[in-house]
Amino acid sequence: MSAAGEPRTEATVEQLVSAGADLRVKRARHPGRWLGALLIAVLVAVLVRSVVTNENFQWDVVGEYIFDEGILSGLVTTLWLTVVAMLIGIVLSVILAVMRLSPNPLVSGASGFYLWFFRGTPVLVQLIFWYNLAALFPTISLGIPFGPSFIHGSSNAIITPYVAAILGLGLNEAAYMAEIVRAGILSVDKGQDDAARALGMKRSRAMRRVILPQAMRFIIPPTGNETIGMLKTTSLVSVIALSDLLYSAQAIYSRNYETIPLLIVVSIWYLFLTSLLTIGQRQIEAYFGRGHRGQAKGGRRGRRLPWSTTAGADQGAAR
Amino acid sequence: MSNPMVIVNEVSKSFGEIVVLQGVSLTLDRGEVMCVIGPSGSGKSTLLRCVNHLEKTDRGVIIVDDHLIGYRREGDALRELRESEVAVQRADIGMVFQRFNLFPHMTALENVVEAPIGVRREGRAAAQERAMDLLERVGLAHRVNSYPTMLSGGEQQRVAIARALAMRPKLMLFDEPTSALDPELVGEVLDVIRDLAADGMTMMIVTHEMAFARDVANRVVFMDHGAIVEQGPPEQLFGAPREERTRTFLLRSQDGAAQGT
Ligand SMILES: Nc1ncnc2c1ncn2[C@@H]1O[C@H](COP(=O)(O)OP(=O)(O)O)[C@@H](O)[C@H]1O
Ligand SMILES: [Mg+2]
Numbered sequence: 001m002s003a004a005g006e007p008r009t010e011a012t013v014e015q016l017v018s019a020g021a022d023l024r025v026k027r028a029r030h031p032g033r034w035l036g037a038l039l040i041a042v043l044v045a046v047l048v049r050s051v052v053t054n055e056n057f058q059w060d061v062v063g064e065y066i067f068d069e070g071i072l073s074g075l076v077t078t079l080w081l082t083v084v085a086m087l088i089g090i091v092l093s094v095i096l097a098v099m100r101l102s103p104n105p106l107v108s109g110a111s112g113f114y115l116w117f118f119r120g121t122p123v124l125v126q127l128i129f130w131y132n133l134a135a136l137f138p139t140i141s142l143g144i145p146f147g148p149s150f151i152h153g154s155s156n157a158i159i160t161p162y163v164a165a166i167l168g169l170g171l172n173e174a175a176y177m178a179e180i181v182r183a184g185i186l187s188v189d190k191g192q193d194d195a196a197r198a199l200g201m202k203r204s205r206a207m208r209r210v211i212l213p214q215a216m217r218f219i220i221p222p223t224g225n226e227t228i229g230m231l232k233t234t235s236l237v238s239v240i241a242l243s244d245l246l247y248s249a250q251a252i253y254s255r256n257y258e259t260i261p262l263l264i265v266v267s268i269w270y271l272f273l274t275s276l277l278t279i280g281q282r283q284i285e286a287y288f289g290r291g292h293r294g295q296a297k298g299g300r301r302g303r304r305l306p307w308s309t310t311a312g313a314d315q316g317a318a319r
Numbered sequence: 320m321s322n323p324m325v326i327v328n329e330v331s332k333s334f335g336e337i338v339v340l341q342g343v344s345l346t347l348d349r350g351e352v353m354c355v356i357g358p359s360g361s362g363k364s365t366l367l368r369c370v371n372h373l374e375k376t377d378r379g380v381i382i383v384d385d386h387l388i389g390y391r392r393e394g395d396a397l398r399e400l401r402e403s404e405v406a407v408q409r410a411d412i413g414m415v416f417q418r419f420n421l422f423p424h425m426t427a428l429e430n431v432v433e434a435p436i437g438v439r440r441e442g443r444a445a446a447q448e449r450a451m452d453l454l455e456r457v458g459l460a461h462r463v464n465s466y467p468t469m470l471s472g473g474e475q476q477r478v479a480i481a482r483a484l485a486m487r488p489k490l491m492l493f494d495e496p497t498s499a500l501d502p503e504l505v506g507e508v509l510d511v512i513r514d515l516a517a518d519g520m521t522m523m524i525v526t527h528e529m530a531f532a533r534d535v536a537n538r539v540v541f542m543d544h545g546a547i548v549e550q551g552p553p554e555q556l557f558g559a560p561r562e563e564r565t566r567t568f569l570l571r572s573q574d575g576a577a578q579g580t
Contacts, residue, residue, distance in 0.1 A: 195420035195479075198371055199434035199486060200410025202403050209437060213424050291423045291466035 061261035065252065066268065074248025075269055081234040081244065084166050086227050089173030096174060097181035098207065111178070118175035124236050127168035131240040133159050165237045173230060180222045184215035216288040224281035228274050245269055322385055324349045324490055324521045325370065330379035332365060332545075339365045341545045342379070347490075347538075350519045354532035354553075357542035358568060363525040366542070367492045370523065371412045372405050383412060384489050410438055413483030417495040419475040421467040427454060427478045428463040431485045439486065446485070453481040457511050473504030480511055491515065493524040509535075529572060533557050541565045 051057060065071055099111035118126070133140075134155035143149030151158075159167075188211050196206035238247035249262040325347040332340040339362045347353050355363050368374040370381055372389035380397070381388040389405055390397035400408075421430050431450035435441040454463050457477035467475050476496055483491060493512065497505040509531050516522065516535050526532055532539055533553045540550040541562075549562045560566045 189420075191416060191418050191420040192422065194368075194373055195414075195416065195422070197373060197406070198409055198412070198414035199482070200406050200438040201434065202406045205437060209433065210422055214422075288424070291425070291468060 056260065057264065058258065058261040061258050062264050062268075065249075065258075065262060065265045068252070068265075070243075070248045070252060071245070071265060071269070074243050074245040077243060077248075078231065078234050078245040079273070081165055081169065081237065081242075082227065082231050085169035085173055085234070086230055088166060088170030089177045089226075089230075090223070092170070092174035093177030093181050094212070096178035097185060100178065100182050101185060115175045115178055118172050123168065123172045123233065124239065126172055127164065127236060127240055130159060130164040130168045131161065133164070161237075161240050161242050164240055165234075165242055169230065169234065169237075173226065177223065177226060180219055180226070181215065184217075184219040185211055187218045188214045213288065217285075217292070220281065220285050220288055224277060224284075227281075228277055231273055231277070232270065321349065322382075323347055324351070324384055325523065326380075326382040327366070327370070328380050328382075330366075330369060330376050330381060332362075332369060332374065332377050339545050340369070340376075343542075343545070343547055344379075345540060345547065345550065347521060347523060349521055351537045352516045352520075352522045352524065352535055353538045353540060354536040355523065355525045355540045355542060356527070356529070356532060356568075356572075357548075361542045362545040363542055364494050367414075367494050367523060367525055370490075370492055371409050371414055373414075375399075383408070406438075410434070410486055411489050413486060413488035413491040415476070415479050415483055415491070415493045415496050417498050419467070419472070419479045419499070421475055421479055421482070423467050426464050426466055427459060427470070427481075430467070430478055431482045434482070435485050450481070450485055453484050454478070456514075457481050458507070471504060472500045473507045476500065476508045477511055480508075480515075484515075489521065491520055491522045493522065493526070495525050495527065497526070497528060527572065529557065529569070541568065543568070 052059070096111045096114060099107050100115070102108045102111075137155055140151070140153060140155050140158050141149035142151040185207075192210050192214065193206055196210040197203075201209070234244050235246040237244055238250070243251065246266055249266045253259045253262040323346040325345070327343055327345045330340055330343045331338070343362075343366060345353070355366065357363055365374055369376050370383065370388065372381075375389065380390070386408060387397075388408055389400055391400060392398075421427075422433065425433060428447065428450055431453060432443070432446040435446040435449070436443055451460070451463065454460055457480055459474060459477055459481070462470060462474060462478075465474075467478070470478065480496075496512065497508050500508065505528065509528065512522070512524065512531075513535055524532075524536070536553050538550060539553050539556040541548050541556065541560075541564075543564055549556060549560060549565045556565065557569065560569060
């Protein structure tokens with residue numbers, strides 16, 4: 001069928017054929033896109049101007065506090081808690097996920113119970129619970145059940161606010177991460193396990209060398225998401241008197257009443273850290289995507305800005 | 320005279336209600352090549368997967384190189400072996416799958432050295448040298464550093480064969496090794512298997528390639544509905560089948576082959 005208004009004569013076909021290889025390929029025009037981009041640019045300009053020139057934002061105060069000692073030490077606490085809680089969460093979640101997939105109903109049931117409990121209660125409650133553990137169990141001892149114990153002491157001495165924070169955040173995270181890891185393991189083709197076992201690998205080796213590395217491709221994007229979530233969830237530790245980034249800012253504005261500028265300081269830091277994490281996530285994704293089409297070794301095609309989200313980066317954020 | 324490499328005796332197997340194998344018996348001598356043919360769903364894959372205990376049997380015994388596979392005799396009962404004990408038995412039995420099942424996150428070379436290093440505890444240098452030899456043998460010396468997705472189906476299957484050979488298996492199992500391949504790639508894989516046969520490797524091959532079976536097999540087994548209907552040398556089974564069902568199947572697969580190409 002010919003395009004409208006295009007006369008189809010022998011002559012035009014002949015011309016086309018003879019011009020053939022000399023014709024250059026140009027891109028299609030997208031006038032709609034240009035219009036949209038222009039509209040967005042104008043809106044952004046208006047928004048930026050109204051924020052930058054607005055006296056009430058007090059940018060001078062923001063500048064004054066952005067590298068404040070209290071803020072920086074809160075930042076370190078936030079970072080530290082995020083890293084340790086995520087490490088605990090990831091390690092424990094792999095164990096929980098493998099347990100959940102065990103053919104032994106007792107093992108799988110135990111893991112199921114853990115998930116049910118920790119996903120079913122608010123993390124804030126768990127934090128307070130760990131913090132007040134001494135009220136329930138005045139002494140803690142670690143050792144062989146009904147046998148000798150190796151560590152023995154009062155709960156108050158062992159469960160410091162720091163310990164309560166990493167237990168509360170880490171154990172809760174493990175429950176969420178376990179579901180991610182389990183889904184990742186299940187997404188690996190069954191033939192991979194067959195091949196590994198046919199080569200004489202034991203279950204544990206097949207898991208470690210064959211299944212988990214492939215599951216990583218599915219695990220990394222939501223894990224990046226979880227880490228970013230954790231960065232902000234750590235702000236809950238203010239309830240057990242730990243001064244993280246947000247708590248440090250609150251401490252300052254409760255004295256000088258510069259609430260808005262200090263919350264801007266906090267937001268800038270969170271955005272900065274989130275951007276760093278997003279970039280790190282890309283690197284790790286590229287590594288575990290090796291051997292898969294479209295993700296050649298050493299990185300992805302084209303550069304991406306931190307705010308251009310990847311697939312899956314925004315799912316599961318709500319809870 | 321040494322014992323046969325494989326003895327399958329009265330093996331039965333069900334998946335829940337579905338009976339997949341019913342009293343299958345066969346033997347395979349050392350250096351022999353057996354081709355297993357039969358309609359889809361007749362239990363060929365399951366039989367092969369029982370031989371390296373990827374599937375548990377419900378009844379009967381499978382003996383490979385004088386080892387009872389998957390079980391230990393305890394008086395008049397069979398005690399299941401632990402996973403780690405079965406793994407040791409599997410290390411000596413190579414298997415090649417219809418869908419290749421190469422490890423996609425490893426290069427061809429890494430695929431081949433993975434088990435020799437991880438399972439057999441061979442040194443890396445020695446394992447790599449041998450892997451290079453094997454990849455050269457299957458005609459892929461120039462592809463050692465490619466990831467599976469960068470290889471054609473025929474190349475992937477040849478890597479998979481090299482990967483199995485790297486464990487120095489006593490027995491090789493092939494489950495429809497060319498069924499997932501484009502027609503023009505079938506030949507290169509069959510050539511590799513022919514080469515192994517000439518080398519004296521003991522093999523059980525499930526295949527729909529009748530001409531190949533006729534050419535390479537010492538014995539052909541025809542299965543239907545989970546049982547062996549007929550077995551014998553290829554000349555006899557293809558040339559003068561005794562059973563009506565065998566004749567029907569062979570006729571139908573000829574028609575299929577004629578239509579397919
Ligand atoms: N894991 C399984 N669970 C349930 N049924 C199965 C399973 N594997 C195979 N079967 C059934 O067993 C029968 C034989 O399958 P299979 O051994 O794959 O046959 P073939 O390889 O000859 O085509 C089929 O009916 C199939 O549906
Ligand atoms: Mg099959």
